[in-house]
Amino acid sequence: xxxxxxxxxxxxxxxxxxxxxxxxxxxxxxxxxxxxxxxxxxxxxxxxxxxxxxxxxxxxxxxxxxxxxxxxxxxxxxxxxxxxxxxxxxxxxxxxxxxxxxxxxxxxxxxxxxxxxxxxxxxxxxxxxxxxxxxxxxxxxxxxxxxxxxxxxxxxxxxxxxxxxxxxxxxxxxxxxxxxxxxxxxxxxxxxxxxxxxxxxxxxxxxxxxxxxxxxxxxxxxxxxxxxxxxxxxxxxxxxxxxxxxxxxxxxxxxxxxxx
Numbered sequence: 001x002x003x004x005x006x007x008x009x010x011x012x013x014x015x016x017x018x019x020x021x022x023x024x025x026x027x028x029x030x031x032x033x034x035x036x037x038x039x040x041x042x043x044x045x046x047x048x049x050x051x052x053x054x055x056x057x058x059x060x061x062x063x064x065x066x067x068x069x070x071x072x073x074x075x076x077x078x079x080x081x082x083x084x085x086x087x088x089x090x091x092x093x094x095x096x097x098x099x100x101x102x103x104x105x106x107x108x109x110x111x112x113x114x115x116x117x118x119x120x121x122x123x124x125x126x127x128x129x130x131x132x133x134x135x136x137x138x139x140x141x142x143x144x145x146x147x148x149x150x151x152x153x154x155x156x157x158x159x160x161x162x163x164x165x166x167x168x169x170x171x172x173x174x175x176x177x178x179x180x181x182x183x184x185x186x187x188x189x190x191x192x193x194x195x196x197x198x199x200x201x202x203x204x205x206x207x208x209x210x211x212x213x214x215x216x217x218x219x220x221x222x223x224x225x226x227x228x229x230x231x232x233x234x235x236x237x238x239x240x241x242x243x244x245x246x247x248x249x250x251x252x253x254x255x256x257x258x259x260x
Contacts, residue, residue: 001221001222001223002028002029003028003030003217003220003221004135004221004223005030005082005083005136005137006029006031006080006082007033007078007080007081007082008025008081008083008085009033009078009081009084009085010022010025010032010033010034010035010085010087011036011059011061011084011085011086011087012036012061012086012088012089012141013032013034013042014034014037014038014041014042014045015038015041015191015192016189016191016193016209017087017186017189017212017213017216018036018087018088018141019045020209020212020213021085021087021213022034022045023048023049024213024214024217025217026049026053031052031053031054031055032053033054033055033057033078034046035056035057035059036056036088037058037060042056042058043056055077055078057073057074057077061113061117061118061121062109062113062117064112064116067120067121068124071121071124071125071128075125075128081128082132082134082135082136082137083136083137084121084122084125084138084139085139085141086121086138086139086140086141087139087140087141088113088117089113089114089141089159089193090110090113090114090156090193091110091156091193091194091196092106092153092155092156093153093196094107094152094153095152107154108155110156110159111159113159114155114156114159114160114163115159115160115163115166118163119166122140122170125138126138126179129178129179130177130178130179132178133178134178135178135179135180136179136180137179137181137182138179138181138182139182139183139220140167140181140182140183141184141186142167142183142184142185143156143157143160143185143186144185144186144229144230144231144238145157145160145161145232146160146161146163146164146185147164147238147241147242147245148233148238149161150232164183164185167181168246168249172250180225181225182220182224182225183225183226183227184227184229185226185227185228185229186207186212186216186229187206187207187231188205188230189206189207189208189209189212190203190204190205190206190209191203191209207229207230212229215229226242
């Protein structure tokens with residue numbers, strides 16, 4: 001199967017998983033509008049693929065006060081968008097055993113970037129997507145740490161857990177709409193996300209980016225709305241937890257709707 005969407009806005013496309021997925025989607029025929037903070041990388045992306053296959057918009061998702069204008073500008077410039085891929089994120093270690101050294105502003109900023117900003121963008125883009133006469137989608141890059149947190153990464157783990165819960169709710173509430181909610185759940189991947197460990201160690205931590213990108217693309221092309229790659233431990237146990245948790249969620253959702 002091929003990826004179902006023809007024109008994608010990919011937020012967080014200038015590094016790591018986002019950059020790799022942007023290249024992969026263009027290669028298979030999807031036009032990708034890259035969004036990121038670094039103009040020089042955006043320019044290189046368009047130069048690499050050509051204006052017929054790629055576009056670029058500089059935006060920092062931390063600028064939440066400018067989101068309405070960003071969404072208006074994007075949808076006016078690219079009215080044929082049928083997919084919003086929200087991938088941006090940051091990660092940093094935090095030692096909670098030394099509370100006097102915990103930077104609470106940095107903690108909450110990380111949660112805001114990884115979770116709150118993506119909630120805002122998804123809600124602001126939803127009216128545009130829901131007004132389309134064909135299927136559209138919201139794709140989110142989550143993490144396996146949403147279910148099994150890393151003790152050294154509390155803010156990151158919390159933000160991904162919150163995002164996962166939000167997506168379960170969003171998907172269920174949009175079940176009768178034309179908008180598909182897709183969650184991509186990676187393991188650690190060899191990208192600059194882990195540069196706080198030192199570039200040499202950080203960029204050799206986890207799954208090679210090419211291997212991950214191909215697995216992620218195959219999952220997206222399959223039409224699945226939940227793509228789990230790798231696991232923080234035995235895959236059989238982790239995948240069983242993922243499946244049973246979703247079943248419990250779906251059963252509760254039906255009861256809350258008064259369905260038997």
